[in-house]
Amino acid sequence: MRGRTAQSTALFVAAVVAVVLFAGAGASAQALPGQVLSGQVLAFDRSKGNCLTCHDIKGGDAPGNVGPALADMKARFPDRKELAAIVFDETRRNPQTVMPPFGRNLILTDGEIEAIVDFLYTR
């Protein structure tokens, strides 16, 4: 996994653009090959991160409450590697978690996880 702390702002802009362009059309992440997919699109897409199913995230509709709300993320997880590791496979830290191991089970690539962490740092 690569670090991109300086790029979060640029990626957020990309996220907003991508949401405007694609979210309304209900496009899935797979339908956009070769595009730089924004963290927000990945986080909200049901076939990708699908974070809203279990977590409240500012800007998302009808969130679930199985997991904690994803807010103040930068303060709560100053080490982005820790946050990325949770998305990659939280069962390593907590074997009883119901959170899917998004990285280990190949639901998200390392790059997609990094994009989602960038997005979460804006919440």
Next chain:
Amino acid sequence: MRISRAIAIMIAALVVAGARPAAAADSIDPDADFKAFRDYFTKLFPNVPLNDFVNGPYSMDADLRKQWQAIDDFPPYDFAIDRGKEMFGTPFKNGKSYGDCFADKGIGVRQNYPYFDLKTGEVITLELALNRCREANGEEPYSYVKDEMASLTAYMAFTSRGKPFDIKIPNDPRALAAYQKGEEYFYARRGQLNFSCASCHVQNPGNHIRTEVLAPALGIVAAMPIYRSEWNGMGTMSRRLVTCNSQVRGVPLKPQDELYRDVEYYLSYMSNGLPISGPGARP
């Protein structure tokens, strides 16, 4: 996160896939499981009356209950009960009918299913019994996931409403093995999403996934079959199990696979004493 979830986690931890050695067969104790299972749910939801668990998400969420009560004057499963009643009363080509295959002519017997058949050494669910009845009388079996089967089981559940589940595990190692296999399947993680049945229905009953309220495993079988608005139609127990497996991006078994029947056996035993509430309506 609720503190008391730790108990469920302990239950789950005991039976994590493969973690429970097959050699420990003499440790199978359905009565102890039953007590721990019921205690877990009743302690987690001290304000939910025991018999209300059969109403699934409505027992967990006041707003959802209001919406349900608003539609219950004209329940969406009524057509299935009517159709099932007509099918049930119509003789096969050989002149016999469904009632001839069941105790008490099939009226008010749903609470006794599934049962363990000592002759064939397998779990017999209501859906399987209905298709075997058809085949024994020269008729083609129905799909386990379509409307005909849902109509028949809807009618049979309706004539059994309020009767408490009375599932027996005969003192036979094959019956205990079936129970144990069902229990292990229920707690084993599977699919790309890595969920067990228990991840949602034991660890998270009452919690929301998006707008959906997760039903408690206690009593979950009592409402079958169900009309689901999400499906825009009726669904059998078979359909529920197959779609659950698909939703966690796992590979579903064939409807009425022996393992699915074992799961239904385990879950129904856990619901012993709770009243049949089916057919049910769910969002």
